[in-house]
Amino acid sequence: MKVLVADDSGIMRKIIIRSLKAVGVSDIVEAANGQEAIDAYKAEPVDLILTDWNMPEKSGLDVVVEIRALGSQVPIIMVTTEAQKGQVIAAIQAGVNDYLTKPFEADDLRAKLDKFVTV
């Protein structure tokens, strides 16, 4: 299973990657902004995407919209500080499969991964 992790914070990417490795995922692609995430997905599709919302270049919402526009049904988890109802609805309408708000506890992230990770 291959997973794309997009977040402009290197620390947050490490936290997510640590959880991914704990559930057995080792094939991981990192992106530091939305454009990198889109380019990485177009270069080589993955089986799961975890993306932040607020990133430079292009946002996580842009990532969702552009990847869905490709016809992809890859599961996407939005991991973000944006927690207002309207934003959650906008993300789901754009095609997000699940939503995790920061801050989170390790068990919260693990529960989300357990829904989508098949190793």
Place this chain on the structure above:
Amino acid sequence: MIAQPHLSVIELSEKRKRLILPFVECTKNVFSMMLNWETELIGIFSTEKFMSKYDCSGLIGVSGALRGTIVVSVDQDVAFAAAEAFLGNKPATIDEEVVDMVGELTNMIAGAGKDRIGIPGILLGLPTVISGRGHSVWFDHGAHVEILQFSSPHGPLTVEIGVRGL
């Protein structure tokens, strides 16, 4: 001129409570959930400017329904201990990873606090981090500035909210 600190939020006006309480709660949550640290509010100051006495500050611009800046400032020992908790190794200097971590803590505190204020249409920028002992952050002229001082197991930190429009 910095006003005398309040030690109890009960004494605060409703306007100040509306701004302060979400950030007190969110700061405690961020450190508790992400680092398993207990933080305690030890003082609340209202001022027109902010003179940082800590080593590393994360700043996020606020626009839309409120306008201003949110700042999270941490002592070097706090920054190093947090980086060690996140990364597993303790940095020797304020390096790229420490800066990134302070930026992300700021992002989480500002983002969660913004949502809990309950005013729609508040927008946040991306975090910027400055470091250096004795650095200063000057808020917009006329902004209402609240400085929340916290203790943590590894040293002090402050969360400053300087906004107009509340």
